[in-house]
Amino acid sequence: MKKKFTKIFSGIMIGAVELSLLTGCSGTLTASENNGQLVKIGSTLASTHPVNIALREVFEPLIEEKTNGKFNIEIYDSSQLGGEKQLYDYTRNGIIEIAAVGTIMWSEVPMMATPDFPFVFRDVAHARRVYQGEVGEYIAQDLESKEPLQFLAWCPNGARVFSSSKPLQSIEDFKGQKLRMPNNPIHIKVAEALGANVVIMDLGEVFTALEQGVVDGQDNPLSTFRQEGWYEVQEYIYETNHMVASIELLGSNQFWDTLTKEEQAIFEEAALETSDKSWDLYEESIAEDKAFMESYGLTVTTPTEEEHEKLVERMEPVYGYLYEEYDWAEDMVKRISEVE
Numbered sequence: 001m002k003k004k005f006t007k008i009f010s011g012i013m014i015g016a017v018e019l020s021l022l023t024g025c026s027g028t029l030t031a032s033e034n035n036g037q038l039v040k041i042g043s044t045l046a047s048t049h050p051v052n053i054a055l056r057e058v059f060e061p062l063i064e065e066k067t068n069g070k071f072n073i074e075i076y077d078s079s080q081l082g083g084e085k086q087l088y089d090y091t092r093n094g095i096i097e098i099a100a101v102g103t104i105m106w107s108e109v110p111m112m113a114t115p116d117f118p119f120v121f122r123d124v125a126h127a128r129r130v131y132q133g134e135v136g137e138y139i140a141q142d143l144e145s146k147e148p149l150q151f152l153a154w155c156p157n158g159a160r161v162f163s164s165s166k167p168l169q170s171i172e173d174f175k176g177q178k179l180r181m182p183n184n185p186i187h188i189k190v191a192e193a194l195g196a197n198v199v200i201m202d203l204g205e206v207f208t209a210l211e212q213g214v215v216d217g218q219d220n221p222l223s224t225f226r227q228e229g230w231y232e233v234q235e236y237i238y239e240t241n242h243m244v245a246s247i248e249l250l251g252s253n254q255f256w257d258t259l260t261k262e263e264q265a266i267f268e269e270a271a272l273e274t275s276d277k278s279w280d281l282y283e284e285s286i287a288e289d290k291a292f293m294e295s296y297g298l299t300v301t302t303p304t305e306e307e308h309e310k311l312v313e314r315m316e317p318v319y320g321y322l323y324e325e326y327d328w329a330e331d332m333v334k335r336i337s338e339v340e
Contacts, residue, residue: 036064036072039255042081042090043100046227050281051100051155051247052077054274062270067263092148094254100247102157106184110326111142115246116186117322117329118315120336124159124286127244128279130339138335143248150251152271156282157245158221161237166216168236169301171310180206180218189318190242191219194311203228210234221245222289223282231296239290239302240311249274 041059045052052075060073081087081096084104091099106113114120121127130136131154140151167173175195181187183200191198199215209215210233217234219242225231249271256264293300303311322329 036067036069039063039071039073039098040081040096041073041075041098041100042087042096043075043077044079044084044087045077045100045247047077048227049077049223050278050285051157051249051274053281054155054277055100058277059270059274062273063266066266066270070263088250091250091252094148094252096252097255098152098249098251100155100249102245102247105143105147109143109146111139111328111332112248113186113326114139114332114336116184116243117333118186118190118242118318119312120333121244123241124156124244124283126339127159128156128283130336131246132275132279133339135332135335135339148253150253150256152249152251152268153275155247155249155275155278157247158223158282159241159286160219160221160243160245161225161239161241162217162219163225163230163234163237163298164217165210165213165233165235168217168238169299171303171307171314173238177216178214180209180215186318186322187219189321190315193314193317206230207233222293223285226289226292231293231298235298237293237298237300239300242311247278 041055043049043052043055047053055075060075063071063073081090084101087096087099088101088104090096091101103112103115106116121130136154140154143149144151162168162174162179164173164177164179166177168177171194174191177196178199179191179196180201181191181198182203188198188200199209201209201215206215206218207228207230210218210230217236218230219240220228220230222237225234225237251267256267259267290300319329319333326332
């Protein structure tokens with residue numbers, strides 16, 4: 001009984017803390033007039049993630065400067081306001097003004113599953129051109145047509161690589177390995193196509209599962225791998241870069257409609273500059289993160305061109321599924337391939 005009461009009490013306290021963050025210290029949705037109108041940005045990413053650094057160094061000062069302090073930008077990183085699904089819902093319902101989230105909305109807005117298409121990007125630089133170009137705008141417009149949101153910018157979450165506590169240095173090494181995958185059908189089918197056994201698991205459970213051998217490995221960007229400390233419980237990294245994941249900067253329509261045209265233009269400009277800064281920071285971090293892994297004794301293997309082609313060929317069943325599931329998928333792949 002005591003444990004049950006403690007759990008309920010803890011849940012109430014967590015909810016109270018979250019509510020206080022959402023409403024602001026004064027208990028209202030705006031800060032005091034001296035500090036400007038409060039604009040809350042929610043993110044699950046660590047404070048050291050390129051997106052959050054760019055929000056602090058570019059978005060926040062640019063907005064506050066160009067609006068003469070009318071807006072007080074407050075960034076709540078590291079899931080302070082909740083998980084990705086909560087942040088997405090909070091934003092489209094107008095509870096918070098802006099969120100930096102991944103493609104958590106793919107089941108409601110299917111075209112947002114595009115970043116999960118395996119090997120659809122030639123490399124990180126190609127992915128950036130796609131996201132920041134006409135294809136990215138095309139996908140953004142699709143989301144805006146379905147949700148009460150303003151799509152502000154595409155930012156990087158990173159190129160996904162595989163890791164394991166068992167040797168993982170070629171395509172043959174996937175066979176029989178237990179790999180943690182997120183609860184996403186595309187990710188699951190990718191691992192299965194490589195011959196792995198899939199274990200679906202939330203991100204917060206991964207470290208313990210790796211440490212205890214419940215799973216052999218997982219897939220995520222190197223930056224996430226480093227931030228989560230998985231280098232302590234993994235020995236091999238296979239640098240497949242099979243997906244170049246994205247973070248979307250989304251604004252609530254309820255908030256957006258309160259802005260003047262001039263203010264909207266300022267927010268749009270700040271978002272685009274934030275996108276550029278975050279991509280620059282991410283691209284600069286790739287070699288550093290790789291060197292960090294090697295300094296901890298991990299074996300990092302980059303597939304040869306021949307191995308890469310084998311990996312791509314293994315994705316045929318995945319694309320069979322995608323083309324059957326989404327009538328727009330084949331056209332989307334063509335659009336992306338045509339981006340130079």
